[in-house]
Amino acid sequence: MKKRMCLACGEPVVGRSDKRYCDDGCRNAYNNQKNSIPNSFVRKINDVLKRNRRVLSEVLGKEKMQKVSRDKLLSRGLDFEFFTGQFMTARGQIYFFVYEYAYLPLDEERILVVRQKIAEERYK
Secondary structure: OOOOEOOOOOOEOOOOOOOOOOOHHHHHHHHHHHHHHHHHHHHHHHHHHHHHHHHHHHHHOOOOEEEEEHHHHHHOOOOOOOOOEEEEOOOOOEEEEEOOEEEEEOOOOEEEEEEOHHHHHHOO
16 A cells, blocks of 8 residues: 655655645645745735725825825825726726726826725625
């Protein structure tokens, strides 16, 4: 009979015939290692999206909408390449959403920041 070895540490596995790890610690270590590479990409994107949301939230404060300079958003860390969705108005204006917040480039320097009221009511 072939001896089964732990997938994480290589030690012999004792117990059920379908057991693949010597203990819970090895099982967790193996799965964390296996998932860390693909999840690191997603984690980095989520970190940028969370930072973008925080920047828009801080800039907006308690206001419903506010015009701010592009430089102000950049200096606070907003990355214009990352957003969760887009919405085009009938006039052809494109709002870029970061969860419940959105921004609309007005010109080269000014950005309109708004909060979507529908999202707040739906997920309370």
